[in-house]
Amino acid sequence: MSKGYWVAxxxxxxxxxxxxxxxxxxxxxxxxxxxxxxxxxxxxxxxxRPTAERSVVMEFSSYQQALACYHSPEYQAAKAARQGAADVDIMIVEGV
Structure with missing residues (x-):
């Protein structure tokens, strides 16, 4: 199973x-x-595009785990708290 990565x-x-x-x-x-x-x-x-202030890369055990984290109620609550606090681009990528 391929690992999953958040790239933000x-x-x-x-x-x-x-x-x-x-x-x-x-x-x-x-x-x-x-x-x-x-x-x-x-x-x-x-x-x-110009580089954002911060670049973040996170590794998960699988692509599915990375997606599950993003869509979890816990992360969605964090995302809601972030509204208006940052400009963010996030992509989830499957590893090789």
């Missing part, structure tokens, strides 16, 4: 509110076994 680009617009999202999201991510591979740090866009 994030620009925080309200740090206090975003911290609330992070606390809620951590519960869902832990529950679904997410492992951070990249979280913030330096990044540069070499082609395409």
């Amino acid at each position: 680009s994030v620009t925080v617009t309200n740090p206090g509110q975003y911290a609330e999202y992070q606390a809620l999201a951590a519960k869902a991510l832990t529950q679904f076994g997410a492992t951070f591979l990249a979280r913030g740090g330096q990044n540069v866009s070499l082609e395409g």
Whole structure:
């Protein structure tokens, strides 16, 4: 079974509110076994759109597990708390 990955680009617009999202999201991510591979740090866009403030890559045991985490009630509650606190693009990718 192939692993699954969340790839996110994030620009925080309200740090206090975003911290609330992070606390809620951590519960869902832990529950679904997410492992951070990249979280913030330096990044540069070499082609395409400009790089967001933060790039995040998380690994899950499977593509299905990555999808289940995103659609879980726990993560959806975190996502709702994040509204207005950040500009976010998330994609879920199946590993090879």
